[in-house]
Amino acid sequence: MAALLVEPSLVAPLFPSPAAPRRNISPPEGNLGFRLKPFPLSVVSQPVPPPCPCSAGTLDPEPAEESPTPNASAKVGGREGGRDRRRAVRIAWEKLVRWSRSWRSKAKSDVLERTKKVVVLGGGSFGTAMAAHVASKKAEMEVAMLVRDVDVCRAINETHLNSKYFPEHNLPENIIATTSAKDALLGADYCLHAVPVQFSSSFLQGISQHVDRNLPFISLSKGLELNTLRTMSQIIPHALGNPRQPFIVLSGPSFAVELMKKLPTAMVVASKDKKLASAIQQLLASPHLRISSSSDVTGVEIAGALKNVLAIAAGIVEGMNLGNNCMAALVAQGCSEIRWLATKMGAKPTTLTGLSGSGDIMLTCFVNLSRNRTVGLRLGSGEKLDHILNSMDQVAEGVSTAGAVIALAQKYNVKMPVLTAVARIIDNELTPKKAVLELMSLPQVHAFLVRNALDSDSFLGTALIDMYAKCRQVTEAYRVFHGMVHNKNASLWNAMIGGFCRNGLWEESLELFVLMKNWGLELQSTTFSSILVACSTGKVVTFGEEVHCCLIKLGFEPHPYVCTSLLGMYGKCGLLDEARRVLESATSKGIELWNSMISAYVSSSYALDALNVYKQTRLSNIRSDCITISNVLSACSVISLLDFGKGVHGELIKRPELHNMMVQSSLINMYMKCGSTEDAGLLFNLTEDWDVIVWGSMIAGYCQNKKYDCAVNLFNKLRPKGLKPDSAVIASVASASASLGFLVLGYQIHGFAIKSGTSFDVFVAGALMDMYAKCGLPQLAGIIFSGLPYKNIVVWNSMISGYGRNGLLDESISTFAQISQHGLVPDSISITSLLASVSSLAALEKGKMIHGYQIRNEVICDGHVENALLDMYMKCGLLKYGQSIFDRMHLRNTVAWNTMITGYGHHGYCLKAIGLFEEMKRLRVLPDDATFLSLISSCSHSELIGTWNLEKLLLVTF
């Protein structure tokens, strides 16, 4: 998203504006063109600039005395018209400059002020250029360059010149070079990493002991690791042994030498951590280096790596003198290949058309300063690769990345003819000439034909976008949209916005909406409905509120669909008062609007409010529909209002809605969740034609109510009905067979899952693993686990607890240790599960180690973790630690009190246990069976049972 917003000049050609002259006003600083007064997008990174007058100028009518009269604009060719046009352009430019100044004056500088030291790893051309850039921003800041070459180090310190890479450029005096990693890294606030990709892993492993775990790493390196196919965002944390090492990638079109000469440059920083991206923006941005930010780390990294391979291809074409037509065709094809692979890997299409994608491709493919292009040029002229590389003293990342790209293309099943040809040429398996011949005879791409035919028919285009979006082929939909160069009307935009929204790409929806608005395209009620859904998906309330203002201004507020979407947006974002206000101010209140309000309350668990709204509909004589009834029944389930639910059921008897599948299934759910399994059973038995979802609800409901026999009986009747158990049914039956200790059924259900192809579903696999672990067969759980092609954190946690439950502590710990190697981050449940394993064996040292891990890695210490830590320390006899955790607990539930009582009792401190029980009583914490058991066991341990008439005590107390 950020890429599109900040890079109008690159994106604009893809989205032709209906009023051509507007595009000619190109702003000097990036993120101008796509901002409108009501849309300071809260979803882009901070600092958010004030609204841009340039965009406002392009949409809103100019003030009367400044704007060209219609007459004058009609005479554009004449002298008067020319003067007016120039005047309008001048005014627009002045507004733009004012806006830019006001933004700059508001830009924060506290990061720079706070920064005392920056370390740069790698003293090559880019490391040196960036070191010089950062150092020149603040003379009092220390910039430490960690270099390998002793001569380079001495030259930098003694003459302020990098004798090897920039012998003619003086470096700022606050740059200090060192060959000692310890000295370089000591006290650094930020780290710029400029070591070539292939050497990064070993280099970082070598210095990892000096790296602070919170030091943010800004990666400047562009490439993929050849054997592992990893990007820098994977290499750095892994090599440093810290999955949480803060990471940012800096990329975009930037030759080191031009940075060194302070020529204007624009780059992108991308990080998952928006605050960090914003901090790096502040640290690096300067009058000659514009930094925009993005959250699309994958897109920025993959584009930066792949453009180097494409640049080699461009160089080959140049070296073979194949001409400009060939060059354009090859680079265009290469861009598509990069887009195909990157989007499959999760990159956003907009990143690929932005600075770090198209921008860097243009620079590297077409400018002779590029080392990758130079390698290609020399290959194309007939030189051998070895000879070329031996003669270069700088890295050309594309050479090793080429091999990795092809492996990635195979992994993601993407055809990449141009980039594959480069890899084969580099491997000396194909000559450049043969490669060109092969490429020229590739079959025509069907999509090209479709696009050409489509371009004249926006109706067909809209239908196609819709179809692709519904089939979850959103990249294809975008391709059609992108290809409709001449016929992008409002319906087409709406279809694409809706398509993004339907596929969960809410940021892209918002982005298109902003573009649509800025270009003055007609906004329709459907546009607003989709965009409000996008706001609720992304929970971007501020943006939603601005859309709200906009739709009021445009007079869409009374529109029933828009109004319902608005209420839905506020409801899903948890702003229930705002949702209520929308309901109250609506001029026409159809049942859809009421339903939206009821559903908002139910999903926030305000069941009584939901039921009150329902009562209001009845007082207003509004007829409820199936959705109302389902929502009301869900409200009853939330607070176990069985009688109210039964009342709704009674009223339904005479209504046709009773026969609606959704209503019936909601009734069954309500009965099950309120614990009335008999009523649910009666209702279920009334009809024969339930679908598998309702069977699943019944089976799960029986399991929730611990009626495992009934669950299994029902399951046995399911298949003779010709229904195929789905994942939910299989998971429920697996859990029932574990609870019943009915392993034969467990084997059957496992066999069925394998046959039906659901055994790789993480939900099903997790349930089967739990079943085997509970039945004392952790090795079978392990086999399922290791066979899973995709593992989410829930299955990792199941495996940890499965091993732990069976006393296999080492296996539990080693499973935990592997989580981060698979790109996931252990969560509080991982820690809880592991601590439970440790507690059962009273392995204190391991428990302490896990506690340390949790603190160091800031894993959330929720109630589960606190209870697990308490349990571990108490069982291991470290009562002081247990007490200190207990004292600091935010919420001491009965489980925590029981743990303390048991812990003290077991270690012979019976009076302390009884004291805690007294305290519990004083604080009005309700004891449960386990409390009394703990107490009895404590007293018996210290032979106090006779002294204390416990039974009497308990009776008197409660």
Ligand SMILES: NC(=O)c1ccc[n+]([C@@H]2O[C@H](COP(=O)([O-])OP(=O)(O)OC[C@H]3O[C@@H](n4cnc5c(N)ncnc54)[C@H](O)[C@@H]3O)[C@@H](O)[C@H]2O)c1
């Ligand atoms: N030069 C540019 O214009 C530019 C621009 C943007 C990004 N980049 C990227 O920055 C990265 C570095 O490029 P560069 O231009 O500085 O390269 P370079 O060849 O000029 O310098 C590479 C540096 O890495 C060091 N190095 C090499 N092998 C090492 C090892 N095994 N251990 C430790 N250090 C080692 C070298 O000593 C040298 O200091 C590359 O990934 C490149 O794609 C370069």
Ligand SMILES: O=P(O)(O)OC[C@H](O)CO
């Ligand atoms: O000289 P190259 O080919 O490594 O390219 C340098 C930068 O990546 C250009 O952005």
